[in-house]
Amino acid sequence: MEVLVPFSTESPKSRLEPVLSERERRDFARAMAADVVEAIEAAGHHPHILSTGQIDVDVPVTVDERPLTDAVNARLSAHVDARGSDGGPEIAVVMADLAIATPSVLERLFETPGDVVIAPGRGGGTNAFVSRHPGFRVDYHGTSYLDHREIAATVGADVCVVDSFRLATDVDEPADLVEVLTHGDGRARTYLTDVGFTLQTTDGRVSASRPE
Amino acid sequence: MEVLVPFSTESPKSRLEPVLSERERRDFARAMAADVVEAIEAAGHHPHILSTGQIDVDVPVTVDERPLTDAVNARLSAHVDARGSDGGPEIAVVMADLAIATPSVLERLFETPGDVVIAPGRGGGTNAFVSRHPGFRVDYHGTSYLDHREIAATVGADVCVVDSFRLATDVDEPADLVEVLTHGDGRARTYLTDVGFTLQTTDGRVSASRPE
Numbered sequence: 001m002e003v004l005v006p007f008s009t010e011s012p013k014s015r016l017e018p019v020l021s022e023r024e025r026r027d028f029a030r031a032m033a034a035d036v037v038e039a040i041e042a043a044g045h046h047p048h049i050l051s052t053g054q055i056d057v058d059v060p061v062t063v064d065e066r067p068l069t070d071a072v073n074a075r076l077s078a079h080v081d082a083r084g085s086d087g088g089p090e091i092a093v094v095m096a097d098l099a100i101a102t103p104s105v106l107e108r109l110f111e112t113p114g115d116v117v118i119a120p121g122r123g124g125g126t127n128a129f130v131s132r133h134p135g136f137r138v139d140y141h142g143t144s145y146l147d148h149r150e151i152a153a154t155v156g157a158d159v160c161v162v163d164s165f166r167l168a169t170d171v172d173e174p175a176d177l178v179e180v181l182t183h184g185d186g187r188a189r190t191y192l193t194d195v196g197f198t199l200q201t202t203d204g205r206v207s208a209s210r211p212e
Numbered sequence: 213m214e215v216l217v218p219f220s221t222e223s224p225k226s227r228l229e230p231v232l233s234e235r236e237r238r239d240f241a242r243a244m245a246a247d248v249v250e251a252i253e254a255a256g257h258h259p260h261i262l263s264t265g266q267i268d269v270d271v272p273v274t275v276d277e278r279p280l281t282d283a284v285n286a287r288l289s290a291h292v293d294a295r296g297s298d299g300g301p302e303i304a305v306v307m308a309d310l311a312i313a314t315p316s317v318l319e320r321l322f323e324t325p326g327d328v329v330i331a332p333g334r335g336g337g338t339n340a341f342v343s344r345h346p347g348f349r350v351d352y353h354g355t356s357y358l359d360h361r362e363i364a365a366t367v368g369a370d371v372c373v374v375d376s377f378r379l380a381t382d383v384d385e386p387a388d389l390v391e392v393l394t395h396g397d398g399r400a401r402t403y404l405t406d407v408g409f410t411l412q413t414t415d416g417r418v419s420a421s422r423p424e
Contacts, residue, residue, distance in 0.1 A: 105375055120377060120394075120395065122377075122381075122390075122391065123387065123390050123391075123417065123418050124390055124394045124411065125418075141413065141416055142413030142416060142418055143411055143413060143418050145394060146394060146411075163317055163376050163377050163378050164376070164377055165332060165334075165375050165376055165377050165379070165380035166375050167377070168377035168380065169334075175335065178334075178335050178336055179334065179335075182332075182336045182355065182357060182358060183332065199336065199355055199358075201353070201354030201355060204353055205335065206335050206336040206337075206354055206355050
């Protein structure tokens with residue numbers, strides 16, 4: 001299956017600004033994306049990066065400068081057109097910052113039956129989905145998980161939900177680095193430890209920090 | 213299986229103070245615990261509340277004023293003593309604030325084989341586990357997920373991990389209320405909507421809020 005991986009080359013991961021420099025945020029975002037691409041390949045599928053700008057990687061890349069929703073919908077439409085509007089094979093979208101996704105949890109997503117299979121993200125988001133319905137389109141603004149369920153219902157697509165902590169964990173904020181250090185085992189985790197991050201416990205709560 | 217549900221009657225859910233009054237936090241904590249107890253029963257198991265103070269519920273309650281780690285370890289030891297140190301039947305611990313846990317995800321936890329089966333929580337925590345090993349004990353301070361893996365290894369218990377967003381979601385902070393409103397369907401969600409909370413989207417990010 002083709003698996004789109006949206007990636008932003010412009011000031012990625014801006015909410016990590018309190019703990020990572022601009023250069024570090026760029027490198028960390030690329031490390032996470034490389035982990036995601038590798039996990040998709042290890043799960044036996046075909047990653048295709050949907051990037052806002054040029055990026056040098058070994059997998060197919062489509063550059064589309066438009067906002068996420070428009071760029072993904074253009075690819076979903078192109079997929080339906082290429083296959084015929086009777087639906088045709090499935091397609092998936094997996095966010096590039098799912099730094100603790102593993103091949104086995106991605107397999108669980110890809111193998112779950114349903115016209116639309118959604119892996120919710122924290123905060124009402126949609127971190128990954130599979131579409132097997134020609135009419136399904138996305139709207140990533142706001143509570144996209146609820147909106148995607150509604151869009152699926154509108155086009156008559158049934159929805160299945162994959163309950164996965166690893167797929168629900170997109171890495172946006174400093175607190176999310178704790179998940180990478182605790183549960184990660186790829187480039188993203190190595191990047192954080194290389195630049196000095198460790199887990200710290202203060203008053204029973206855990207944070208990821210490095211010496212000033 | 214006996215499923216311990218630790219519950220604090222003293223100033224519960226203090227990190228929700230910015231959005232809920234003391235009385236509301238108490239009522240909301242009880243609504244979440246009632247949902248968890250009901251989900252455990254619906255999954256075919258026997259909830260047993262381990263409370264820091266008296267609480268009026270229809271399931272067995274043990275009052276233990278000690279800190280969480282000591283109180284849980286006392287019950288684990290008592291369980292082993294009652295059954296004989298050859299191991300005996302399994303026992304589980306499920307946190308009382310897993311407001312979006314469902315019977316089916318709890319079944320997934322309870323039915324996963326392994327001497328120790330852990331459902332990690334966000335921030336390095338341990339939100340639920342099953343122990344089938346007489347030597348396993350807990351340490352909830354800090355990165356308990358990693359510590360519990362180490363404790364299991366020390367006593368020769370193999371560990372399985374259950375990857376569940378619903379079990380990883382303990383409700384501690386205002387941002388967590390978004391998950392209850394988005395994915396919940398029990399008393400906790402009803403409580404929040406009854407006191408006026410709705411999902412709001414600002415700059416593409418979702419929060420749970422109510423009129424001032």
